[in-house]
Amino acid sequence: MNFWTDPLKLAADWLVGLLVGWGVAQGIAVGIAAFLGILLLIALLMVVDVLLVWVERKVVARFQDRLGPNRLGPWGLIQPFADIIKLLIKEDITPANADRVVYNLAPILSMMSVLILWAVVPLAPSMLGVDLNIGVLYLIAAGAIGTLSIIMAGWSSNNKYALLGAFRQVAVLVSFEIPMVAVLLIPTIFAGSMGMNAIIQAQDIWYVVLSPLGAIIFIIAAIAELGRAPFDMGEAESELVSGYNVEYSGMKFGMFYAGELLHAFTFGGFWGILFFGGYRFFGLEQISPFLSIPILLTKAMIGYWIIMWVKYTMMRIRIDHMLAFNWKFLTPLAFVLLMVTALMNALLQRASPWLYAAGMLLSNIVVGWVILEIMRRFSRGERARVEDAYQARMETARH
Amino acid sequence: MTSAQIIFIIVAFFTLGSGVMVVGTGNLIHAALWLVSTLFGVAVMYALLNANFLAVIQVVVYIGAIAILFIFAVMLTRKEIRDQGPQLNKGWWLSALLAVLVFSGLAAMLWGWEGMSRTAAEFPSGFDSMSELGTALISPNAYVLPFEVASVLLLAALIGAVYIAFNRK
Numbered sequence: 001m002n003f004w005t006d007p008l009k010l011a012a013d014w015l016v017g018l019l020v021g022w023g024v025a026q027g028i029a030v031g032i033a034a035f036l037g038i039l040l041l042i043a044l045l046m047v048v049d050v051l052l053v054w055v056e057r058k059v060v061a062r063f064q065d066r067l068g069p070n071r072l073g074p075w076g077l078i079q080p081f082a083d084i085i086k087l088l089i090k091e092d093i094t095p096a097n098a099d100r101v102v103y104n105l106a107p108i109l110s111m112m113s114v115l116i117l118w119a120v121v122p123l124a125p126s127m128l129g130v131d132l133n134i135g136v137l138y139l140i141a142a143g144a145i146g147t148l149s150i151i152m153a154g155w156s157s158n159n160k161y162a163l164l165g166a167f168r169q170v171a172v173l174v175s176f177e178i179p180m181v182a183v184l185l186i187p188t189i190f191a192g193s194m195g196m197n198a199i200i201q202a203q204d205i206w207y208v209v210l211s212p213l214g215a216i217i218f219i220i221a222a223i224a225e226l227g228r229a230p231f232d233m234g235e236a237e238s239e240l241v242s243g244y245n246v247e248y249s250g251m252k253f254g255m256f257y258a259g260e261l262l263h264a265f266t267f268g269g270f271w272g273i274l275f276f277g278g279y280r281f282f283g284l285e286q287i288s289p290f291l292s293i294p295i296l297l298t299k300a301m302i303g304y305w306i307i308m309w310v311k312y313t314m315m316r317i318r319i320d321h322m323l324a325f326n327w328k329f330l331t332p333l334a335f336v337l338l339m340v341t342a343l344m345n346a347l348l349q350r351a352s353p354w355l356y357a358a359g360m361l362l363s364n365i366v367v368g369w370v371i372l373e374i375m376r377r378f379s380r381g382e383r384a385r386v387e388d389a390y391q392a393r394m395e396t397a398r399h
Numbered sequence: 400m401t402s403a404q405i406i407f408i409i410v411a412f413f414t415l416g417s418g419v420m421v422v423g424t425g426n427l428i429h430a431a432l433w434l435v436s437t438l439f440g441v442a443v444m445y446a447l448l449n450a451n452f453l454a455v456i457q458v459v460v461y462i463g464a465i466a467i468l469f470i471f472a473v474m475l476t477r478k479e480i481r482d483q484g485p486q487l488n489k490g491w492w493l494s495a496l497l498a499v500l501v502f503s504g505l506a507a508m509l510w511g512w513e514g515m516s517r518t519a520a521e522f523p524s525g526f527d528s529m530s531e532l533g534t535a536l537i538s539p540n541a542y543v544l545p546f547e548v549a550s551v552l553l554l555a556a557l558i559g560a561v562y563i564a565f566n567r568k
Binding site for chain 1: 455456466471528529
């Protein structure tokens with residue numbers, strides 16, 4: 001073990017050795033080292049989060065044909081720090097009749113639900129919080145806490161808009177969780193494990209090749225889970241002012257905002273981990289963690305950029321359309337895909353990796369084609385019905 | 400006392416305290432939120448017992464689905480979320496008696512059980528409780544029948560719910 005191949009273990013061993021040398025018990029020393037590791041990860045994430053504010057503003061500006069922040073520092077890089085100072089010195093307002101404890105707890109839970117996700121993110125083969133054998137399910141469990149934080153924020157604010165926003169958002173979150181769970185089982189079937197590290201290690205061929213439909217469903221469900229446009233029912237600033245976080249000011253609003261950005265970045269990372277090989281890139285990850293961390297972060301950034309791209313180019317979908325889209329299209333599609341994948345996996349278990357990949361890709365194309373054909377028939381029928389009704393109305397108007 | 404025992408006692412007090420608050424608080428939403436913290440305490444218990452899968456499922460199902468549904472139901476059905484009426488009804492002594500009886504019965508039963516004073520054996524290295532559970536659930540020698548019956552029951556409930564909610568044109 002040297003610095004180049006496993007720096008974190010080296011640092012932890014050195015620290016534990018130092019503390020034991022000072023007369024601290026072995027167990028406590030290990031505990032302190034683990035605690036410092038967690039603190040370091042969270043601190044780094046918060047720094048990344050600050051820069052994400054800048055990335056988000058810069059990218060949205062480019063999408064809207066503007067320049068974005070460009071006054072403070074090179075390319076406006078100091079802007080997010082100015083934003084933080086502004087958020088910190090703003091007056092902290094709690095609405096009258098708000099439920100104080102719940103009101104203050106909600107932004108903390110919202111941030112927490114994002115940060116705990118990083119416990120299972122493998123930054124490098126040897127660098128991860130815990131290699132849970134249920135990493136995929138852990139993702140859903142953390143989402144459950146996020147859902148709870150939104151409903152707490154909406155209810156405790158004592159504001160109609162906030163409550164309406166929370167209702168809508170939670171309806172979306174609860175329903176889009178189902179295709180998400182179904183599609184998360186597809187990498188699990190391929191890898192034979194729910195652990196994030198095992199899923200990455202098994203991706204000699206990226207799973208996006210084996211299951212392109214799965215990757216697309218995952219990112220759609222992830223965007224809904226994030227509550228970003230086109231699924232931003234909870235905020236819907238043109239209808240609900242700002243939705244569930246309307247009453248929050250200063251850093252409490254900042255927690256929701258920063259949590260949302262980090263959440264989007266994290267889901268970009270999970271997309272990379274589950275479908276694009278995580279920290280693997282042509283064997284570079286075996287050389288050093290110093291190479292695998294940038295690889296994973298780049299993949300997360302690309303995923304995050306795609307989420308932003310969708311957000312800033314699509315309009316908001318109406319809530320009933322969105323729920324119909326989920327229950328009548330995405331959920332059945334995800335389940336059909338899951339069943340087809342499981343069946344093909346059983347059939348091709350002993351085939352060579354290339355045949356396996358080709359079979360999986362072919363089954364995905366067939367499922368995709370069938371679903372498109374059904375959609376085409378349905379929408380043609382629907383259009384004919386609308387046009388007939390229109391014609392009939394015109395006829396009666398003429399006579 | 401080992402550190403595991405200290406954590407267990409803290410979590411147990413947290414869980415039981417939250418449980419008491421569920422019935423003690425007059426505000427229905429607060430009761431639901433205390434219920435969430437009780438369920439979370441139970442999830443921590445599972446994690447302490449090395450049952451990671453059950454711990455996560457506890458959070459996903461109970462907090463992510465059932466508790467959220469509770470909160471929704473309370474918010475959508477009550478005009479006033481603060482419950483003004485008395486929290487106890489006439490039969491409170493009966494339920495208190497029943498609770499004491501059940502508790503003492505369980506305590507007496509566990510007291511006589513020889514596993515009570517034993518510490519749990521460590522998992523052998525490489526033991527994957529998750530795949531053991533999965534195999535047990537679909538193995539004909541183990542739990543495939545209850546598992547399938549439960550699935551059919553859930554499916555029946557699902558279809559029943561759709562049938563009741565279905566709007567005949």
